Each structure stands twice: as structure tokens, then as C-alpha cells.
Amino acid sequence: MEGGKMKAMDSEQLREYGHQMVDFVADYYKTIENFPVLSQVQPGYLRELLPDSAPVHPEPLQDVLDDVKSKIFQGVTHWQSPGYYAYFPSNSSIAGFLGEMLSAGVNIVGFSWISCPAATELEVIVLDWLAKLLQLPHVFLSTGKGGGVIQGTASEAVLVALVAARDRMLKKVGKDSMGKLVVYSADQTHASMQKACQIAGIYPENIRILKTESSSEYALSPQVLSAAISQDVASGLIPLLLCATIGTTSSTAVDPLLALGKIAKSNGIWFHIDGAYAGSACICPEFRQYLDGVEEADSFCMNAHKWLLTNFDCSALWVRDRSALIESLSTYPEYLRNKASEANTVVDYKDWQIPLGRRFRSLKLWMVMRLYGQEGLQSYIRNHISLAKRFEELVLQDSRFEVITPRKFALLCFRLLPPANDETQCDKLNRELLEAVNSSGKMFISHTVLSGKYVLRLAVGAPLTEERHIDIAWQVLQEKATTLLKAYKNDIQIHSNGSV
Numbered sequence: 001m002e003g004g005k006m007k008a009m010d011s012e013q014l015r016e017y018g019h020q021m022v023d024f025v026a027d028y029y030k031t032i033e034n035f036p037v038l039s040q041v042q043p044g045y046l047r048e049l050l051p052d053s054a055p056v057h058p059e060p061l062q063d064v065l066d067d068v069k070s071k072i073f074q075g076v077t078h079w080q081s082p083g084y085y086a087y088f089p090s091n092s093s094i095a096g097f098l099g100e101m102l103s104a105g106v107n108i109v110g111f112s113w114i115s116c117p118a119a120t121e122l123e124v125i126v127l128d129w130l131a132k133l134l135q136l137p138h139v140f141l142s143t144g145k146g147g148g149v150i151q152g153t154a155s156e157a158v159l160v161a162l163v164a165a166r167d168r169m170l171k172k173v174g175k176d177s178m179g180k181l182v183v184y185s186a187d188q189t190h191a192s193m194q195k196a197c198q199i200a201g202i203y204p205e206n207i208r209i210l211k212t213e214s215s216s217e218y219a220l221s222p223q224v225l226s227a228a229i230s231q232d233v234a235s236g237l238i239p240l241l242l243c244a245t246i247g248t249t250s251s252t253a254v255d256p257l258l259a260l261g262k263i264a265k266s267n268g269i270w271f272h273i274d275g276a277y278a279g280s281a282c283i284c285p286e287f288r289q290y291l292d293g294v295e296e297a298d299s300f301c302m303n304a305h306k307w308l309l310t311n312f313d314c315s316a317l318w319v320r321d322r323s324a325l326i327e328s329l330s331t332y333p334e335y336l337r338n339k340a341s342e343a344n345t346v347v348d349y350k351d352w353q354i355p356l357g358r359r360f361r362s363l364k365l366w367m368v369m370r371l372y373g374q375e376g377l378q379s380y381i382r383n384h385i386s387l388a389k390r391f392e393e394l395v396l397q398d399s400r401f402e403v404i405t406p407r408k409f410a411l412l413c414f415r416l417l418p419p420a421n422d423e424t425q426c427d428k429l430n431r432e433l434l435e436a437v438n439s440s441g442k443m444f445i446s447h448t449v450l451s452g453k454y455v456l457r458l459a460v461g462a463p464l465t466e467e468r469h470i471d472i473a474w475q476v477l478q479e480k481a482t483t484l485l486k487a488y489k490n491d492i493q494i495h496s497n498g499s500v
Contacts, residue, residue, distance in 0.1 A: 036441030089461025099364025247278025261296025
């Protein structure tokens with residue numbers, strides 16, 4: 001290497017440093033269980049460890065990697081750790097990593113077909129592949145009126161769908177009706193729906209967040225939706241979009257898609273289905289039932305980066321009618337004009353998304369689907385669900401704990417019960433349990449609130465998680481619960497003695 005300096009690009013330097021980086025990442029995975037799953041640092045920790053300004057002269061890669069080990073890693077929450085059970089997973093895999101490497105290597109910006117024909121055409125093909133694995137209706141394939149596109153996240157997908165629905169409706173009823181458009185979702189729908197409404201200009205008073213009940217396992221009731229629509233129509237408002245969910249964030253509730261879809265269709269409402277988490281499970285025949293009703297949808301999305309071994313980011317969105325997206329999101333400045341686009345014989349994905357630029361994300365999804373195959377991906381999902389079932393069985397065997405909602409996929413909602421079922425202390429007890437287990441460094445779980453109850457969530461989904469990790473997690477929970485309950489009983493005893 002000339003002068004020991006790193007060049008902007010050089011094949012031999014890339015080979016040398018690339019090997020070094022792959023070894024570094026492989027060693028990270030080999031030792032990942034040595035790190036606390038949840039970072040234990042305090043806000044602002046990194047400013048104390050790094051210089052105030054960038055270096056003037058180049059530094060050796062090894063020095064940078066040493067700083068990653070000693071300074072960066074202590075502030076990393078390790079999402080790929082086998083003890084990671086919080087939120088929902090963000091899967092990494094060997095195939096996904098290789099695809100990400102290759103995408104970074106060719107480093108194209110595939111906003112139109114001509115900017116990189118392979119990027120566009122591969123995306124069309126792999127999303128047709130995935131649609132067929134999910135048994136989506138033909139209309140969602142590229143050979144139908146619709147098609148698929150890779151978005152960054154499900155938040156982008158629902159925004160794109162909402163903007164398309166908005167513009168289609170305003171074209172019909174007139175732009176002056178913007179203040180009358182109404183969006184419907186359940187109180188369990190992801191918060192990205194509300195943010196999409198804010199961005200798309202839906203009036204806050206026209207966002208209907210419909211209440212769900214524990215009796216329906218927190219699924220959206222068709223009767224509640226119908227009543228809300230009827231009231232809005234009677235008030236002169238215009239129903240615009242309904243967002244239903246397969247596998248809600250709080251409890252993996254599944255909305256009744258078919259019934260909701262028929263209501264949406266009869267009222268001229270855009271029907272969007274968010275399958276960000278549980279959509280992946282529907283490639284398994286035994287879970288495909290949860291997608292029944294997708295034939296009524298105008299759009300459907302699922303995150304391959306959550307539970308389908310595809311490194312973040314890769315959110316697949318399919319639409320029934322691609323012209324709705326294109327008419328809403330298309331721009332065609334002079335500097336982007338070309339024969340292929342003007343002949344209308346190609347897909348230009350810039351017109352299917354919010355930004356112009358886009359990465360070659362289809363490469364990693366293509367590699368995942370080829371290197372694991374349908375059977376490998378199904379086995380991967382089934383294993384996580386089996387592990388979650390084991391955890392559920394362990395919780396049910398301990399009378400100190402309560403399972404809050406029936407487990408459908410690989411998430412369990414549960415809580416620790418206080419002595420004498422004192423509900424006034426239950427939320428506090430579970431907050432303390434959450435803090436105790438997460439501070440242990442051995443695992444990381446999260447929480448939600450269902451029917452006013454503070455509930456713990458354990459979502460199995462990290463690629464390295466095995467049965468022994470589930471047993472460790474349960475052991476930590478039991479130990480911390482025992483300590484908390486003992487302290488709780490002592491406090492009661494002290495207060496009882498003090499009141500005598």
C-alpha cells in the first residue's frame with residue numbers, strides 16, 4: 001500500500017481490509033453472549049470518549065476497530081444477541097450479510113430502470129417470488145395490475161399507501177374535501193399510522209382510533225368499524241383508509257381481514273394490511289389462514305427484515321393497482337427523461353416511494369431466498385414459534401405469573417402477580433421486574449399496556465436463540481421475581497407492624 005494510506009478504492013486494499021472486517025464481525029458473533037444485551041451506558045457517554053473533531057491525518061483501521069470494541073460496543077444494544085427478546089426482532093443472517101456486502105460493493109442508486117436495470121428487474125422478480133410464497137392473489141404480482149416494491153420500513157409503506165389513497169379520493173371528490181377525509185385503525189395499530197396521517201395532512205380530528213377488547217383478543221371489531229363509518233358518513237365526512245394488522249406490536253393480535261375488507265370495499269375505502277411482523281409467518285401453510293381476506297386489500301406490507309433473515313432494511317409492499325401509486329408519487333424532470341421510461345415499458349421505482357434514491361436491496365432478499373430456500377425459511381420461523389411455546393409453558397407452570405393473551409406466533413405477553421392479587425401494586429411490581437431483568441445484562445424484554453394493565457413482552461426472534469437461552473431467560477425472571485416478591489412481603493409486614 002502506497003505510503004500505508006487507504007485509497008478511495010483499490011481491489012487489493014479492499015480484499016485485505018475486507019477480510020479484516022469480516023473476521024471482526026465473525027468474532028463479534030462468536031462472543032456476542034459476553035456483552036450485556038441491553039446497553040448499560042448513560043446518555044452522553046460517548047462524547048466523553050471521542051475527540052471533539054475529526055482527525056486531520058488518516059488513522060489505521062485496527063485503531064478504529066479497537067475503538068469499536070472499547071467505546072462503541074459498550075453503547076450498543078445487541079439486537080442479534082440470543083438474549084434479545086424486546087420489541088420485535090431485526091434479523092441478521094449470513095445470506096443477508098453477504099447480500100448487504102454485495103449491494104454496498106456495487107453501490108448503485110436505482111431510482112429508475114435505466115439507472116440500473118438489474119436492480120429494478122431483480123426487485124420485481126423477488127417480490128413476485130415472495131408474493132407466491134405468501135399465496136397473495138395474482139393481482140398483486142407484476143403480471144397483474146399491481147406489483148411489489150421494497151420500502152425502507154412499514155412506516156414508509158403505510159405512508160405511501162395513504163398518500164395514494166388520499167390523491168385517488170381527492171381526484172374523485174375534489175381537493176376542497178381534504179378536511180373531510182377520515183382514516184380508521186384500531187387502538188392496537190402501530191403508531192406509524194398516526195405519523196402517516198400527520199405527514200399526509202389528515203386532520204387530527206378525523207383520525208379514528210377504534211377501541212379493542214380483551215374478549216376479542218384485541219382484534220378490531222367489524223361492528224365497531226361499521227358504526228364509526230356510519231356515523232362519519234351521516235356527519236358528511238368521507239371515509240378514506242382502513243389499516244388492519246396481522247400481528248400487532250403489543251400482543252400480536254390479528255384483525256379479521258375478510259370481514260373488515262368487505263366493509264372497506266362496500267364503502268369505497270382503501271384497505272391497507274400491515275403484516276410487518278407476522279406476515280413472515282404466513283409463508284408457513286399452518287399460519288397462512290391469518291392472511292385470509294388479503295384478496296380484499298388495496299395494499300399489503302410485511303418486513304422481511306423483521307423475521308425473514310434479511311438484514312435491515314427491507315419492507316415489502318404490494319399494491320392492487322400500481323397506477324394509484326405512480327399517479328400520486330411520480331415526478332419526471334428533464335434530467336431523468338429517457339427512452340425506456342417514455343416508452344412506458346419499464347418500472348421506475350422512484351414513482352413508488354417517497355424519496356428519489358434507493359439502494360439495491362433486492363440483492364439481499366434474493367440471496368436469502370436462494371441460500372435458505374422456502375423450506376429453510378419456514379423451518380426458521382417454526383423454530384422460534386416452538387421456543388416461544390416452550391416459554392409459554394414455563395410461565396403457565398408458575399402460579400406467580402399470568403399469561404395475558406393467547407400466544408399466536410413467537411410473542412408472549414405476561415405479568416407477575418403480587419401477593420393477594422393486589423392490583424394497585426401490580427403495575428409497579430412489573431415495572432421493577434422489567435428493570436431488574438434488563439439490568440442483569442442477560443436478557444432484554446419490553447412492555448406494553450393492555451386493558452390498563454402493565455404487561456411484559458417476550459418476543460423470540462434472534463437468529464442465535466436456542467432452547468437453553470429460553471431456559472436462562474426464565475431462570476432470570478424467576479430469580480428476580482422471587483427477590484421482588486420477598487421485598488414486597490417484607491414491606492407489607494413492616495407496614496402491618498407499624499399500624500398495630
